[in-house]
Amino acid sequence: MLIGKTSSELRDFNSAQYLPTPSSRLLTMRSLTEEETRTLFTKLAHYTGKSLNALVTPDEDGRLSVFRLQGSRVYYVDKELANLSTSIPRDQLLSMGTQVGKFTKTGKFRLNLTCLDLIAAHARYKIYIKSNGVMPFLYGSNVLRAHLSKYSEDMPEHAGCVVVDENDVPLGFGVTSRSSQEAKKLEGTGVVVFRQADTGEYLREEDTLFTT
Structure with missing residues (x-):
């Protein structure tokens, strides 16, 4: 340990x-x-x-x-x-x-x-997003309540989490803006996860991803 x-x-x-x-x-x-x-x-x-x-x-x-x-x-x-x-x-x-x-x-x-x-292989918390939320996330957007499919029930506020699609494919990671209980009360446009990184960066930042 x-x-x-x-x-x-x-x-x-x-x-x-x-x-x-x-x-x-x-x-x-x-x-x-x-x-x-x-x-x-x-x-x-x-x-x-x-x-x-x-x-x-x-x-x-x-x-x-x-x-x-x-x-x-x-x-x-x-x-x-x-x-x-x-x-x-x-x-x-x-x-x-x-x-x-x-x-x-x-x-x-x-x-x-x-x-x-x-x-992702050792993630403590996961956020699953719906298909209509995948592309916005891969273009660098935060995860909104409207795009939320399911998530870890015991997730606290400001926790590090891995964002996956509904097939459990890792898309990126970020930090929760609310606890799992508070996230349920958000409106559709409310931010659930602040994006830290997403796989869209392999295209958006291909020239600098490994050098900066």
């Missing part, structure tokens, strides 16, 4: 057993610091809750994925691949694994659309 871990335990989790390289200048990815780890996990837990622990637990085959930092960007990658990446020169490694998001200049962490499948 990572939630509630001590500082030393977080450091142990993030320490990588890297393969030796001729020069430290070849290192392209590094482990997160204790502070960076805490910031990242706090953001992820906003969407996953205690399911966050599943992201850092070995799977049935014993394989473990880890979080690694390259520049300001954080990636979720198989540990064996992360170790191998140390032999690749910095200017030749563009990406590896799943890009989770990036740290801002002020030290905050911002999730990227590319982590949608990752958090």
